[in-house]
Amino acid sequence: DVKVTQSSRYLVKRTGEKVFLECVQDMDHENMFWYRQDPGLGLRLIYFSYDVKMKEKGDIPEGYSVSREKKERFSLILESASTNQTSMYLCASSPTGTGYTFGSGTRLTVV
Amino acid sequence: DQQVKQNSPSLSVQEGRISILNCDYTNSMFDYFLWYKKYPAEGPTFLISISSIKDKNEDGRFTVFLNKSAKHLSLHIVPSQPGDSAVYFCAANRNYGGSQGNLIFGKGTKLSVKP
Numbered sequence: 001d002v003k004v005t006q007s008s009r010y011l012v013k014r015t016g017e018k019v020f021l022e023c024v025q026d027m028d029h030e031n032m033f034w035y036r037q038d039p040g041l042g043l044r045l046i047y048f049s050y051d052v053k054m055k056e057k058g059d060i061p062e063g064y065s066v067s068r069e070k071k072e073r074f075s076l077i078l079e080s081a082s083t084n085q086t087s088m089y090l091c092a093s094s095p096t097g098t099g100y101t102f103g104s105g106t107r108l109t110v111v
Numbered sequence: 112d113q114q115v116k117q118n119s120p121s122l123s124v125q126e127g128r129i130s131i132l133n134c135d136y137t138n139s140m141f142d143y144f145l146w147y148k149k150y151p152a153e154g155p156t157f158l159i160s161i162s163s164i165k166d167k168n169e170d171g172r173f174t175v176f177l178n179k180s181a182k183h184l185s186l187h188i189v190p191s192q193p194g195d196s197a198v199y200f201c202a203a204n205r206n207y208g209g210s211q212g213n214l215i216f217g218k219g220t221k222l223s224v225k226p
Contacts, residue, residue: 103154105153
């Protein structure tokens with residue numbers, strides 16, 4: 001089974017901190033994605049990557065950046081965390097095609 | 112503008128009965144649709160999918176119907192079980208037949224199946 005691992009289940013950070021959310025997949029998938037889930041808003045795409053060192057903005061990239069130095073790892077970076085970035089963050093990966101495998105999510109609280 | 116719409120935020124069904132979750136989309140170029148199921152504090156898991164060349168796909172208790180002319184799809188769960196209680200997300204592939212998946216999700220419908 002494909003496994004997508006997000007390094008933290010719960011995080012609490014202070015406003016203005018730089019935050020790193022890590023995601024690792026173990027099945028050599030080309031595509032990796034970061035979504036955030038908020039009540040009433042569903043899943044919204046932040047950034048995605050189709051290859052190493054490649055990144056594309058999703059629907060809500062403001063306030064975020066990403067890094068993909070190795071195929072298996074896709075990091076989401078909050079340059080200066082704000083309270084409106086409190087959310088559930090979900091990483092996903094997929095091979096060529098459309099089926100995603102999601103990680104378990106990171107519940108981030110910014111205080 | 113929301114391209115994938117799930118207009119019912121919640122649905123409550125009695126155990127053993129049918130659950131019908133609906134999804135509408137606006138972009139006729141979408142060619143592949145998926146349903147994901149999500150429990151609290153877990154990531155979404157893939158449930159069932161359908162290509163635009165089909166109008167029905169069945170997997171056990173789960174059936175997805177696609178009406179392209181109406182830009183509407185629905186997920187039927189028969190019979191519903193308490194373990195089906197979760198949030199269900201409808202998703203569409205906006206890569207229009209390309210090999211790179213890029214899914215756009217609806218807002219989700221919370222299904223509650225009561226014993």
